[in-house]
Amino acid sequence: MWISERSILVRTLTAALAGGTLLAVSGCSTLRSDAKALMDFGDRHGESTVFRGLGESDGYLPSGTSLSPFDAVHPALTNLDPALRAALRSAAADAQEDGIRMVVTSGWRSAPYQKSLLDNAVRTYASEDEARRWVNTPERSTHVSGDAVDIGPTDADSWLAQHGERYGLCQTYANEMWHFELATVPGGSCPAQIDDASVG
Numbered sequence: 001m002w003i004s005e006r007s008i009l010v011r012t013l014t015a016a017l018a019g020g021t022l023l024a025v026s027g028c029s030t031l032r033s034d035a036k037a038l039m040d041f042g043d044r045h046g047e048s049t050v051f052r053g054l055g056e057s058d059g060y061l062p063s064g065t066s067l068s069p070f071d072a073v074h075p076a077l078t079n080l081d082p083a084l085r086a087a088l089r090s091a092a093a094d095a096q097e098d099g100i101r102m103v104v105t106s107g108w109r110s111a112p113y114q115k116s117l118l119d120n121a122v123r124t125y126a127s128e129d130e131a132r133r134w135v136n137t138p139e140r141s142t143h144v145s146g147d148a149v150d151i152g153p154t155d156a157d158s159w160l161a162q163h164g165e166r167y168g169l170c171q172t173y174a175n176e177m178w179h180f181e182l183a184t185v186p187g188g189s190c191p192a193q194i195d196d197a198s199v200g
């Protein structure tokens with residue numbers, strides 16, 4: 001299973017690079033592209049085995065894959081706070097009306113999955129402080145509590161940054177344009193962003 005997932009990842013990345021559409025395929029912002037490219041490099045070169053043993057029941061989504069906000073099966077979505085999930089679906093439907101297709105690149109995560117992401121980031125950056133700017137601890141992560149979603153691709157991130165307040169959805173970290181939480185009431189004002197995950 002690991003081997004087949006890895007070959008899918010390599011094929012996806014190869015196709016994406018060949019087509020010059022890495023950002024669109026991975027649903028990453030420029031900043032995320034930097035972080036993710038480093039992690040994907042680690043995966044491709046067999047340096048990262050930290051995700052071995054993780055599966056759907058952890059909310060695990062292999063790199064380069066995503067879910068429809070309307071998916072009703074995958075724990076990454078079914079274990080989200082129901083109010084967040086409803087707000088997300090409402091936003092996704094309206095974005096679709098504007099010609100924007102919204103996908104979920106990460107949602108609820110188990111604590112072991114979050115720990116694996118942090119371990120992988122520490123390895124990638126060779127710095128715990130830098131890793132913590134991008135990946136929170138299992139104890140603090142709002143993904144683990146079911147209160148956060150990562151959205152892609154970039155045009156959907158931009159749409160949601162612009163219109164999210166209608167649904168109560170806010171970009172909470174200044175360095176993660178893809179990360180949204182239900183942080184105000186529908187039609188309310190989003191709180192000031194915090195710099196990064198190491199602060200919050």
Ligand SMILES: [Zn+2]
Pocket residue numbers: 106143148149150176178179180
């Ligand atoms: Zn996130």
